């Protein structure tokens with residue numbers, strides 16, 4: 303084993319990528335002889351940035367410490383069970399150490415598309431992926447979770463060419479109706495006008511995810527985001543005031559452009575909703591392939607105090623943790639899974 307670092311039954315291998323709140327490594331589970339993806343996070347950082355597990359608590363049972371909130375959120379993530387949401391298998395925690403380890407099913411093919419690219423997806427492939435993301439996102443919204451960072455690099459492919467949503471690092475739970483969001487986290491080029499204009503101190507979460515989904519679809523079919531600038535204020539200005547330009551190449555159908563236009567509607571109140579995207583003619587191929595209903599796609603997950611208590615596996619103090627940390631400093635962002643298959 304090149305690194306030789308171990309955490310319980312997991313042998314730590316190459317880096318896979320970096321998400322919003324920590325890095326993700328390829329690991330080998332000696333108990334079941336399978337590969338997994340392990341996200342390594344710092345509890346301190348989670349608490350300091352307070353971007354994880356912000357749950358608006360309206361009366362009722364309130365968690366005692368901020369760390370309780372983190373664990374409650376982990377308990378929820380662990381209970382999520384949907385074919386288009388990356389499955390969290392196990393969480394390891396050393397109470398005396400700052401690191402928290404989340405073990406996910408491995409998505410062997412990695413990110414759906416590395417944007418920008420000169421080789422965007424064919425429209426029919428983008429459509430298949432988009433339908434997967436729609437179902438995953440509908441499920442998250444149904445669980446009252448706003449993802450807040452939908453983008454191609456957070457959409458992962460498994461070996462059956464199915465897309466699953468990853469990186470809940472900045473996700474937010476909301477209580478009723480829709481979340482009112484105030485801070486701006488997420489990726490600048492994927493943020494909607496209401497989040498960057500500076501005139502609103504509150505905006506809704508679902509339309510924010512829908513806008514990001516629109517930028518994502520645009521990126522999948524054109525290979526780049528519609529609004530670009532190296533200067534953040536200029537980027538914001540474009541997002542708020544510029545029309546979306548649809549290049550003449552690659553050729554994209556009017557149906558697809560029309561859908562993108564409705565997701566990229568500047569006014570969040572006029573933006574298309576999940577319900578209407580699901581029956582849009584580009585998504586259903588004019589009614590030929592309808593989407594499953596919300597009822598068929600979603601089942602509400604509830605989190606009990608017992609879930610919170612049992613969601614993490616407590617691991618004993620390990621000298622190897624020091625090694626893991628030193629490994630965190632040297633990262634390569636290549637996909638060792640596909641690059642080892644002889645591609646150059």
Ligand code: 8R4
Nearest residue numbers: 318319320321322339406407408409412469637
């Ligand atoms: C991430 C789960 C991935 C996974 C993009 C997170 C992010 C890391 C960069 C998304 C993940 N199988 C996060 C879990 C959590 O919250 O930051 O299963 C996986 C994951 C990543 C890969 C595979 C993967 C493989 C190759 C290249 C890139 C990512």
